[in-house]
Amino acid sequence: MIVLAGGKGGTDPLAQRLGHVHKCLIPLGGRPLIAHVLQTAALHPAVESLAVSVEREAFEGLFDVLSQLPGRGIVKLVEARENLVDSVVAAAQDWDGPLLVTTADHALLSVASIDAMIAALPGADAALALAPRDAVLAAHPAHAHPFHEFSDGAYASCNLYAVARPEALRAAEAFRGGGRFAGNAWGMLRAFGPINLALMSLRAVTLPDAMARVAKRLGLALTPVVLDDGIQALDVDDEETYALAEGLLTPSASLSHIAAGTVRT
Structure with a gap:
């Protein structure tokens, strides 16, 4: 799975308001924003490795996040390129299997959604x-x-x-x-x-x-x-979606959204 975390860096309004250099590291539900999607992916049995595409200045903060992930699989940090296409291609280098691509602000990504994409x-x-x-x-x-x-x-x-x-x-x-x-x-x-x-x-x-x-x-x-x-x-893009995600990241809400598995292809 490739997680796209590159973007506005220190100019992101939400990151600035919360006192962080990079949006992917802002706190949400007691953890950095990107930690939510990384943990969901790391715990999924079909996700063999993770690549995070992000600006180099965020590497140090991400090392702390990665050190707390479940100890399974491979995780690499890849410097984000000027556009999304080049960032995805760079993150996929040396990988020859199926790929999932999502974003660091997809904090509410569910196991059922990953299953649905793999099944398709x-x-x-x-x-x-x-x-x-x-x-x-x-x-x-x-x-x-x-x-x-x-x-x-x-x-x-x-x-x-x-x-x-x-x-x-x-x-x-x-x-x-x-x-x-x-x-x-x-x-x-x-x-x-x-x-x-x-x-x-x-x-x-x-x-x-x-x-x-x-x-x-x-x-x-x-x-x-x-x-x-x-x-x-729902992506965490601004103060409104930040508040929505924060409210949904309760034990009961998390269980219900992980369990939601109705899919149409």
């Missing part, structure tokens, strides 16, 4: 996790979350991706130059093509149809994994 790979080159709007709003109704609209409904990204082999990372090449995989208009146009992008903008295709069109353009078998646990779409 035998029939696909790449998979991406989404949560339907009703599930997201049920989990945190007050948060203004961005949704991707299709004719069969609206879905939020869960910042969780999987590829069956490193060669399939060429799917991410289409988004080179953007900060987020799905947040760069030019990258979206190159990846999806003008006709497909227009159809999606008009909500004229279903989610499966849209993914099939994009897969054909990229030359890869691409599948969406729909998670009915709306909490999986």
